[in-house]
Amino acid sequence: MSTTLKRVHGYLAEFDNPQDLYHAAEHVRDQGYQRWDVHTPFPVHGMDVAMGNPRSKLPWLVFFGGATGFTVAFLMQFLTQVIIYPTVVQGKPTDIYTLPAFFPVMFELTILFSAFTTLFGLLALIGLPRLNHPLFASKRFPKFSDDGFFVCIEARDAKFTKEGTKSFLEGIGGKNIELVEDEI
Amino acid sequence: MEATSHASAPTPSEPRILEREPLVLNNRSYSWITNRICGIVENKQPFLWWILFVPSVILTGVTVFCFTYLISTGVGVWGQKQPVAWAWDITNFVFWIGIGHAGTLISAILFLTRQKWRTSVNRAAEAMTLFAVMCAGLFPGFHVGRVWMVWFLAPIPNANAIWQNFKSPLLWDVFAVSTYFTVSVIFWFIGLVPDLATLRDRCKPGLRKMLYGMFALGWRGGNRHWSHYETAYMLLAALSTPLVLSVHSVVSFDFATSVVPGWHTTIFPPYFVAGAIFGGFAMVLTLMIPARKIYGLQDLITAKHIDNMAKIILLTGTIVGYAYSMEFFMAYYSANKYELQTFQLRGLYGPSVWYYYCMFGFNVFAPQLFWSRWCRHNLWVVMFVCMCVNAGMWFERYVIIVTTLERHLTPGSWRTFSPTWVDIWTFVGTFGLFMMLFLLFLRFLPVIAIGEVKGVLPQSDPHYDPDREKGIQEEDLMDYPDRHVAKPGTAAATA
Secondary structure (H helix, E strand, O other), X not given: OOOOOEEEEEEEEEEOOHHHHHHHHHHHHXXXXXXXXXXXXXXXXXXXXXXXXXXXXXXXXXXXXXXXHHHHHHHHHHHHHHHHOOOOOOOOOOOHHHHHHHHHHHHHHHHHHHHHHHHHHHHHHHOOOOOOOHHHXXXXXXXXXXXXXXXXXXXXXXXXXXHHHHHHHHHOOOEEEEEEEEEO | OHHHHHHHXXXXXXXXXXXXXXXXXXXXXXXXXXXXXXXXXXOOXXXXXXXXXXXXXXHHHHHHHHHHHHHHHOHHHOOOEOOEOOOHHHHHHHHHHHHHHHHHHHHHHHHHOOOHHHHHOHHHHHHHHHHHHHHHHHHHHHHOOOHHHHHHHOOOXXXXXXXXXXXXXHHHHHHHHHHHHHHHHHHHHHHHHHHHHHHHHHOOOOHXXXXXXXXXXXXXXXXXXXXXXXXXXHHHHHHHHHHHHHHHHHHHHHHHOOOOOOOOOOOHHHHHHHHHHHHHHHHHHHHHHHHHHHOOOOOOOOHHHHHHHHHHHHHHHHHHHHHHHHHHHHHHHOOOHHHHHHHHHHHHHOOOHHHHHHHHHHHHHXXXXXXXXHHHHOHHHHHHHHHHHHHHHHHHHHHHHHHHHHOOOOHHHOOOOOOOHHHHHHHHHHHHHHHHHHHHHHHHOOOOOHHHHHHOXXXXXXXXXXXXXXXXXXXXXXXXXXHOOOOOOOHHHHO
């Protein structure tokens, strides 16, 4: 018989509603925890302030994605229409003055590259997709996608202690506090 | 303080604050919403679903057969002959692509303008967008004739060392439509991820759980994720808004950049976009009114939603009516006799005037019923108007494309178009394809954005106070600080 090794992932505490969760998040933030998160079925308005989250960097990524699309579209059209294969059609010039005819495709590719950057930038920033996560070992956790409101403080937080964190979560009104363990 | 008098005993002279209609009726809980929407996917489908699904599959087969026949024989099986080289196929293309626009309008523009009612219709409308664009894409794809050469539309280096003509609106269209489809898929998918996680968490272990789990990407609903997610959603909405306006503008360039009388007008881009949104909303209502009844979603898709969409149909229908009239006026006012004759033949004494009358009646007169609140709340009337609009928008595209080409600049080559059976059945079959895809969507994916609907419930606000009077929210009172309701039991209320 083999023994399964387990590593503590963190404490999971449940709250009744977004209002309680919001206040709990403010307490956790003020306590100085860094490695923690709240899990909710929908984005709770203002939770970033309650948690002290910074603004997402995603718009910067998307800006550069869009700029790439714009440049690619310009080069693709300029090189093919003016340098490699100029054709005299539709009474339009074959030099750089034909630029206005390139605008629609430049616009579309700007949007296309921006949208792809949004998708992949989002996935990169949130670290998904992943096939499993220690939290899924919890029996109560799947409620997060229905009507459960959770706070999870991870064990890798510098301020985490097995007793201290538990009593802290109890103190701020957490229910069904559970030690989530990860099989290794 | 006036607040004191308000809370203790409302005086008769005080202006009444109208309550905002709730977005979800009957004060439903989070789990009720989850159960009701996931129940559609998890329970057996009603018999009606099968009654609709089987004919849809058969009709899809008809389209497949028609296209197979076309490929094996040639584009001549369609009714196009010079000078009518664009006929039902391009009409159908513009018709279907237009239908998609309502989905993007609901998901992007109404999101940016903070129209919270969009949450219960956006998922289905976005799905409709994708399926409509799929139907649309078939027609120009096969219209090129040798469909196996369709890759020539893409700028790929090839053995002939030739390149596409990027100055042509037809190539702009290729980029616009394919970008539109791709971005719509991304937007739809990102919106689906949290709801797929809900379905995953409710499944028993097995293949379904694995598949939902795979597409849910391991979503855990953490706020550090939601934070980026909401930014991403906002960005996509901001990207899709100009995109949706550009797509039908570019479609209209196919016509407007030519020198054909009746096509060569600057009003086309706004006219096409308004028409697209108009036709799209009619299709959204055509699909959602039966769906909400069959699946018991009346608390989520309420009379208010239908009312709002009816108003948009009225607005855009009237814009379209303005465009029709303005085209006629400009034909007269420009003193261009070819333009004027085109419109006289289109609307007064040409061979296809009844198409014009159908278009005008269905698109401009029928929606005027929506000035009346009673009509907007009577679902039979709403369905009737939507059916008129669905048909009317097809007639509009037919009028623009075919009646113009039938009476070209050279009278010697005039010819009246008549469709062949392949034209008709290819088009009818795409309705089967559209319905089949939509029914499969109802069967396998959450038809309403579960997470988003929960987010607009009053109790989802972190500062929601159940003690405070229902219906009066903080933001409603922002403009009237003197009318602020004091919380019962507080010092202000009891003093």
